[in-house]
Amino acid sequence: MLDHASGRIDIARLQETLDGPWAEVRQAHRKHLDERFLPVYGETGDQARERITRLLGELPVELGIAAGFPAEYGGRSDVGASIVATEMLAQVDLSLMVKAGVQWGLFGGAVAALGTKRHHDAYLRDIVEGRIFGCFAMTETGHGSDVQQLRTTCVYDPQTQTFDLHTPHEAARKDYIGNAARDGRMAVVFAQLISGGRRHGVHAWLVPIRDEHGNPMPGVTIGDAGPKAGLLGVDNGRLSFDHVRVPRDMLLDRYAQVAEDGTYSSAIENDSRRFFTMLGTLVRGRVSVGGAASAATKAALAIAVRYGDIRRQFSDAEGDREVLLNDYLAHQRKLLPALATTYALHFAQTELVAALDEIQGGDGPVDEHRQRELESRAAGLKAAQTWHATRTIQACREACGGAGYLSENRLPSLKADTDVFTTFEGDNTVLLQLVAKGLLTGYRDEFGSLDGWGRASFVAEQVREMVLERTAARALIARLVGAVPGRDDEVAVTDRGWQLKVFEDREEHLLDSAVRRLRGGASTKKDRPFDIFNDVQDHVLAVAAAHVDRVTLEAFVAGIDATADPAVKELLSRVCDLYALSVIEANKGWLLEHGRLTPARSKAITGVVNGLLKELRPYMRTLVDGFAIPDAWLHAAILREEPARQDEMAAHDAADPQAAGADSPGGVADSAAAAP
Amino acid sequence: MLDHASGRIDIARLQETLDGPWAEVRQAHRKHLDERFLPVYGETGDQARERITRLLGELPVELGIAAGFPAEYGGRSDVGASIVATEMLAQVDLSLMVKAGVQWGLFGGAVAALGTKRHHDAYLRDIVEGRIFGCFAMTETGHGSDVQQLRTTCVYDPQTQTFDLHTPHEAARKDYIGNAARDGRMAVVFAQLISGGRRHGVHAWLVPIRDEHGNPMPGVTIGDAGPKAGLLGVDNGRLSFDHVRVPRDMLLDRYAQVAEDGTYSSAIENDSRRFFTMLGTLVRGRVSVGGAASAATKAALAIAVRYGDIRRQFSDAEGDREVLLNDYLAHQRKLLPALATTYALHFAQTELVAALDEIQGGDGPVDEHRQRELESRAAGLKAAQTWHATRTIQACREACGGAGYLSENRLPSLKADTDVFTTFEGDNTVLLQLVAKGLLTGYRDEFGSLDGWGRASFVAEQVREMVLERTAARALIARLVGAVPGRDDEVAVTDRGWQLKVFEDREEHLLDSAVRRLRGGASTKKDRPFDIFNDVQDHVLAVAAAHVDRVTLEAFVAGIDATADPAVKELLSRVCDLYALSVIEANKGWLLEHGRLTPARSKAITGVVNGLLKELRPYMRTLVDGFAIPDAWLHAAILREEPARQDEMAAHDAADPQAAGADSPGGVADSAAAAP
Known part of the structure; x- marks a missing residue:
């Protein structure tokens, strides 16, 4: 306690x-x-x-x-x-x-x-x-996720020493491009490089798209993606190129060069490998989107929690106590586990940013294994944080009732603006596949396909022996896990080592069985790689989800360990319990199926979670205040007006006790007919 | 099969x-x-x-x-x-x-x-x-769900034979009122009726709020709720009354009358009971909102399924087969169980509308027990359909990637417009409590509180002996359930009787144990009814959810039974399997905890669900076509443009096989870098 x-x-x-x-x-x-x-x-x-x-x-x-x-x-x-x-x-x-x-x-x-x-x-x-x-012109209308197969071409002509940048058909136009519809003067354009009749894969060019008067350059057609669900301030547009001449030196040529005579050269021979190396340098985008999603989630939680701490829904039947929205178990169930998860993801994001800074911030060569692990971590945490944002901001908007639907209370724009994050900078489902693939191959494969996973036989050979790589605070985690006795039933479900072990076991078992199913599939239907992988796609995505859960918990544990203040440490430790047990509760079906939980222990967890909610109730406001979001930034009318309203109402009711319903035996209503 | x-x-x-x-x-x-x-x-x-x-x-x-x-x-x-x-x-x-x-x-x-x-x-x-x-002016800023405790007063003055309608403070202003900000000329205003110094509870008056020129009537202040997340075409506003004189005969006096001298009379003596009888006549609003949410869900599913049937995401590694979005297991998992649930809820809604029509459509007196059951059903299905809409439209938007974020593809407005449904016409959580309360008391209690549930001792006595009331097609359901042999393991999980039995058992057990916990709580802490109920609030909400699931499945089963065409019947039967097993899969944790499923059987269900997805894949388009939404109504640019684009791209690729990535060994990319 x-x-x-x-x-x-x-x-x-x-x-x-x-x-x-x-x-x-x-x-x-x-x-x-x-x-x-x-x-x-x-x-x-x-x-x-x-x-x-x-x-x-x-x-x-x-x-x-x-x-x-x-x-x-x-x-x-x-x-x-x-x-x-x-x-x-x-x-x-x-x-x-x-x-x-x-x-x-x-x-x-x-x-x-x-x-x-x-x-x-x-x-x-x-x-x-x-x-x-400028713009970043990669995505095409017909190719959202499959960026290696972009159809825009850029053909070198030694005669003029220029490239010919061309959009062959409408599905190849660049789409959803931020900064394109209104402001962009230049664009980094991704296209298939062709020289001397040979294709060399996707490369990038720096291309002017508007002149100094803001008019499209010759051969460039600029469209507007039009109204969107949110992000109204961003001018997303569409770019098409009609044989636009691009000077040779506008090829962004760090990873590959084209000589005057058209000779192509690159230090990285394999086209795929080169392409993914190029993409890898851009991992910051994903890290930023994940962090941004969490920042918005924190703002939404701050609004909902603060509102729930001033808003009375029903009066207590006895009328002798103010019951606030946050006092309801159902309300706590909506907000507190989400808040705990936000904390967990915060520590995971902090760890990720530090790793990114360390790996890409230096001048020296980048360690390839670490770089791939970083990309995987960035992909997984981007998916986790953006889905968490979508779910949590929705819950916050509902927790504020009708007020949550009014723009003046900010939740509508938080919701609408972040919504696109689940599918941009990589569709979340595709990103989780990327994570799973890294785990299955130990980041060792040949940059083959994600979708068909390359030839099945190849993958079946490559899938690694299961070795779990621990992340932050390895020694601490190992010690905690190592201290868990053999028979689970003897350990409290709030034992950190036990929680870590459950997370680890789940990942290991899922990964192990996915490997077995993929090998089994490959041995029986070698000719149909798509079917082999498609049959286990849900399983493979579960591997990735379990992995992200584990690295998130480990980051939280490491973060708590690094906290000096004992009271803060104690509070965070309870929040971590809530995070860990919420994840376990959400996955209890799988854990029971696989004998990782007994029915009695599983039932007990629900009670422990409810106990944690009660224990953390007095700290809900503290926990959102810890985000240190300036009051002005929350920018929600309900937080400015509601306290005054509640005071006024209380004063009025005190002067006229009848108004507070003291004469109505049941005390409160059981029907909610809030009108549209 | x-x-x-x-x-x-x-x-x-x-x-x-x-x-x-x-x-x-x-x-x-x-x-x-x-x-x-x-x-x-x-x-x-x-x-x-x-x-x-x-x-x-x-x-x-x-x-x-x-x-x-x-x-x-x-x-x-x-x-x-x-x-x-x-x-x-x-x-x-x-x-x-x-x-x-x-x-x-x-x-x-x-x-x-x-x-x-x-x-x-x-x-x-x-x-x-x-x-x-006109407007329906019930909700107040300070009282969303607790409408019995509205603070607006309407005091009768025998001298002038008028009522004095008054907003005592800002928290009592009418809020979120549709039609108020711009168009409403009159409003049905709900307020506390006071006559001869006595309060008689909430009643309704018909009150002019604007004159023929559209100006507010004297004493009426009209505000605008301003921009909202969606429903831009609805002019939600705020109404305050400063001692507005309302003629005596503008009291809507079907259930209570005030004589010239101020004498109050009503055929229903109890204030609460009268109020809920009045509210009960308005149940159509909730039924409409549930139906509307499902109608929007169908449109979203039609867009996402049709898009998924024309859109290629990655090419097959071998390039000899077109892989469409809908071919992916993960995509099917996103859309097909949601589609099956939409079918199930459709049949439940149809049954509800028929019951409403029968109970309220006639001229005779309304059977009170049936009326209360109807209200409960309306509340439960409103909550189920609106939450399902919010989740499913979100999934559809994500399933369409960046295109799903553009207004031109309709999903943004479907999402934003329906979002408010989860909290208006009754907050869903409060509505589920209403459902649970009806089940716990057998619709027999004294219209006491929902929130504190009245005095605990009262409820503890009132909670009924568990009797499950079956709905549509009672005989059929009973026969199917009765035919299930004692040992579950011998029955296929696609056995309809077994599925029905699982749903029934879950509801029964949850209800039974909720009753026990409430009684136990009441016997130990009689003085704190709020705490007694709050401690089991999650359990009580689970009872309601299980109940809604059961009546939904039963309605689906009855609907299939009434279907004449054998092919349609067979298809619907598979869809019903998917619905039932998806619900069972989602609740497998609870079912395993309570010995309703063995681990082996639970694991098997995941496989059966995946098998059903494969089986239903060829019928995805059929299933959305069955909604018979006119093409024009879908109003999504991707459905108009995409087929042409895909054809054009295919033609281009055929002419230039290199473009299709035939030279790239892995074939497809494993990174999705769709730009913002």
Whole structure:
């Protein structure tokens, strides 16, 4: 039990723990992003686009939004800071975050990562300082996830020493491209490189798409993707190229070069491998989207929890006690496990950003195994955080009732703006397959297909022997797991080692059995790889989900271990229990099927979870306050008006006891007829 | 196994089965609601409101939207037809449906049900024919679900023979009121009736809120709820009354009268009971919302399934077969169980509408037990259908990737417009409590509180002995359940009797144990009823959910039994298997805990579900075609453009085999980097 006396939490200590290594970046945002940057509700699309573009130019330099670029171009080579900055921006306005993410993350990031010094010298400072707006033109209408099969072509012509960039048919047009419909002057365009009649796979070029007057360049057709569910401030558009001439030196040629005579060369021989190496440099986009989704989730939870702490739904039958929304078990069930998961994912994201910063932030060569693991982690946590955001923001909106449906209470825009995150920067289902594939092959395969997983025989040979790689705080985790006695029944379900072991066992068993099923399938229907993999697709996705759950729990455990303040540590430990047991509860069917839980223990877990809800009820507000979101950023009318209303109502009822229903025997109503 | 040869379905027969008893109402809508009525994407709020109000006046008379009113006022006393009409309208445009629902359902319905002949003669025809627009002003800012405790007062003054309608403080203002911000001329206002210094509970008055020029009446303040997540065409507003004089005869006095001298009389003595009787007449609103949610779900599924049947995601590794989105197991898992549940809920809704029509459609007195059961059913199915809509439309939007985020593909508006359904016309969680309460008390209690459930001792005595009341096709269900042998393991999991029995057992056991826990709690902490009920709130909600699942399955089984066409029957039977086993799979944790499933059988179910997905894959399109949604109504650009694009791409690839990736060994990509 949390000791309520000693457990009084110093919010500053909690915030410190959560703010983590880039605390000063977070503080700079909290300080410098004033009300000018808050979302405006009820704008037209044009108004929103105009405002967001303007604000992009007004972002205070103190934020370090371009911190990831080298110092000579206006950054400070701090990759982690740029990711954290994007996350903070997302808490204020998601259109602003996406617009900034396109400009400095995707567009600027691609020029930096795929281009060479001449591109950097010519363009990077203008990009960093917002004088050149740009797009990241990869996705095509007909090819969302299958980016290796893009149909746009870029054919080298030695005669003119130019490339011919061309959209062969409508399904090959670039689609959903941020910054394209209104502001983009240039684009990094991905297309199939063809030289001397040979195809060399997908490469990227830096291509002007508008002239200085904002008119499309010759041969470039620009369309508008039109109104969207959310992100009204982002001008998503469509680009088509009609034999556009691109100078040879506009090929972003860090990984492959085309000589004047058309000779193609690359240090990476295999087309697929080269392509995925190029993509790998762009992993920051996914890390940013995951972080942004969690930032929005935190804002939604802060609104719902604070509202639930002031809002009375029914009066207590006896009328002698104020019952608040947050006092209801059902309400706690909606918000608290989601809040615990948000904490868990926060620590996992922090760990991921640190790993990214370490692996990609240095000057030396990147360790390939670590890079692939990083990509896998980024993919898995992006999927987990964005799905969690969609679910949780929905729950928060419902928890606020009709008020949650009004734009003035912010939840509608949080919901609508983040919705696209589950399918952009990689469709979540496809990303989880990527995670599973890494686990199945130990990141050792030949960059083959994800979808058909390459030839089945190949995969069946490659699937690795099961070795679980532990993440952060290896030694600590190993010690905790090692201390669990053989017979589970003797251990409390709040034993951290037991929880870790359940998570590990689930991943191991799922992975092991997936390997067996894939091998079995491969031996019987070698000619139909699609069917072999499709038959186990749900199983394979379950492997990935279990893996992400485990690394998330391990990150949480490591985060708690690194916390100095004892009261904060104790609180986080209960939150971690709630996270771990919520996941176990959600998967109890599988655990019972596989003898990992007895029926009695499984039933007991429900009771323990409910007990944790009761124990954490007094800390709900503390837990959202720990996110340290400035009050102004929450920008929800119910939080400004509701306390005054409740006071006024209470004062009125005190003056007129009849009004409070003291004369009505049952006391409260059992029907909810809130009118539309 | 479905016999694919004999199983070729005649869509007309399937449609006939689904269209049910009010088929001609459905057909009239399909015929008369042309493109004028389709949603417009990207409008401003003002444009949307203007358009929807105009369209409301242009609704073809053939639709029978006001069919529920008596013939002398322009209807034809066909309650069922009016519900089905609302549902059909929802498939075209949800703003239009809600606006119509407010006018003819809530407002007109309240005047008809709560008023007497003088109100009917004076206003009903004008309401039916749209000359008087009105509002249903119940909900207050401070009282969403607890409508019995509204704070607005209406005090009778015998001197002037008028009521004094007053909003005592801001939390008592009427909020979220449809039709208030722009169009409403009158409102049915709910307030506490006080006469001779005595309070008599909540009653309703018909109150003019605007004059003929559209200006607020003296003492009436009208506000605008402002931009919302969706339903842009509905003018939700706020009403406050500053000592507004309401003539005595504007009290809607079917259930209670106030004489000139202020004497209050009612045939129903108990204030609570009278209030709930009044509310009970308004149950149609909930039935309509549930139906509307399902109508929108069907449209979303039709879009996602049809898109998944034309869209290729990756090419098959061998390139010799077109793999469509719908071929992926994970995609089937997203869409097919949701589609099966939509079918199940369709039959449950049809049964509910028929019951409503039978119970409330006649002239005679309403059987109270049946009425309460109807209210419970309406509450439960409203919650089930609206949550299912929110989840399923979200899944459909994700299943369409980035395209699902563009307004032109309709999913964003389906999602945003239906979102409010989970909390309006009764918050779903509160509604499920209502269902549970009915089950716990056998609909016999004294209309006490829902929230504190009245005094605990009272409830503890009242909780009924467990008797499961069967619904439709009692005899058939009993026969199927009766035929299940004692040892489960011997029965196939596709045995309908076994499935029904699992559903029944789950409800019975949950109800039984909830009763025991409530009694146990009551005997130990009599003084804290809130705590007693709060401790088991999750359990009690599980009872309600299990109940709704059972009545839904039984309705599906009855619907199949009534189907004449053998091929349709066979197909529906497989869909019913998928529904039943999906629910069992989702609840396998509980079933394993309680020994209702063995681990082996539980694992087997996952395999059977996957087998059903494979079996039903060829019928996905058939199943959405059965909804008979006119092509134009789907109103999604991807369905119009995609087939042409895919053809063009295929033709291009055929001419240039290299483009199809034939030279890339793995064949397909494992990374999805769709750009924002």
